Amino acid sequence: MKRHFLLLWLVLCASISLAVAQTRAVTGVVKGSDGETLPGVTVLLKGTTNGASTGIDGGYTLNVPTDSKSATLRFSFIGYVSQEVAVGDKTAINVTLVSDTQSLNDVVVIGYQAVQRRDVTGAVSSVSAQQIKDIPVNSAAEALTGRLAGVQLTSSDGTPGNLNVQVRVRGGGSVTQDNSPLYVVDGIQIENALSVIAPQDIQSVDVLKDASATAIYGARGANGVIIITTKKGIEGRTVVSYNGFAGFRKITKTLGVLGPDDFLNYQWERSRIVGA
The missing domain is CATH 2.60.40.1120 (Carboxypeptidase-like, regulatory domain)
Structure with a gap:
């Protein structure tokens, strides 16, 4: 028995020394x-x-x-x-x-003006058009899912084609009241803007998350502010582009149900048996 333990110990030491040598x-x-x-x-x-x-x-x-x-x-x-x-x-x-000067020079839209990211002191998350332009989704909310820190986007219904998406910035702040953020599109307040704007029309999305960034909007910005800047025409030659995708959804397995006549016969037989 001792000889087996000694042999096992020697093999273990040899394997350890071999791993260290590699x-x-x-x-x-x-x-x-x-x-x-x-x-x-x-x-x-x-x-x-x-x-x-x-x-x-x-x-x-x-x-x-x-x-x-x-x-x-x-x-x-x-x-x-x-x-x-x-x-x-x-x-x-x-x-x-070397410092990444490119990320520091990105322009961020806040309540007062558009400033460089290096000058922003509040908590702001941003997504540009380059990050969402090639994503095949039905709404802008789906394109932003998982791309903004501190922002949670969940579908309120599993129905195909449903565009109602629940957006929460840093969680909900109230149990009884609405926790939806304030949407500002090109300086205009629009309710549930992510469901009505096409992802291809968005130039940038900036989410203001803390009190210092949302102070200009008062109590309405208590749940966060989502500032959406849309694309605008630029000087130059005319460019026409088209983006589209198609698909279908089908239930792979359905449950068999009774027809009207079968249901009536079942109810009649049931009432006859129970004596109702």
């Missing part, structure tokens, strides 16, 4: 363009789920396969441009991430 550690420090270290940067071995995050000092340690010469590390962080670096035979890789 990987090697890659270390480094991630900094921003200003030279400051960046904590919380995601370091991922491309094509796998093997990853790590940088610490407070910007340092990281990641094990990569020893025999893989084509291994690539991907560095990503919010507000910075993602960067990929080939590992090769290197054991130390230091990276400098």
Whole structure:
């Protein structure tokens, strides 16, 4: 019995040492363009789920396969441009991430004016026309589903072709009252605007979620404000485009039910048996 345990222990140690020998550690420090270290940067071995995050000092340690010469590390962080670096035979890789100026220059429509995202201090989520133009959906609400942080869109009915969608911004604030947000389309208030506007007509959708962003709308904006900007004509040559899709829905299996005559006969037989 002892010999079996000893043999099992030797096999386990050999497998562990073999696994350790097949990987090697890659270390480094991630900094921003200003030279400051960046904590919380995601370091991922491309094509796998093997990853790590940088610490407070910007340092990281990641094990990569020893025999893989084509291994690539991907560095990503919010507000910075993602960067990929080939590992090769290197054991130390230091990276400098550059700020993503494109996302900071995006224009966001708030209650007062259109400003750059870098100047927005309130909680605002945005979706542009490029993100929803090619999605085959029946309404704009379906196109926005899952694309706005803090915004929940659920269909109130499973009927095919039903356009009534329930929209909640950061959950409901009342038990007895309506929790629907305020819709403003090109400066005009429209009830349930996402159900009446075609997705192809939308230029951008901005959702104001916190008190500082919705203050201009008063109590009506307590449940959030959805600002929709539609496309407008621009100077240039005439362009005609068409987008359309078709489909059908059919119940795969139906239940057999009684006809009128069969139902009457059933009721007559039932009343005769029970004596009613």
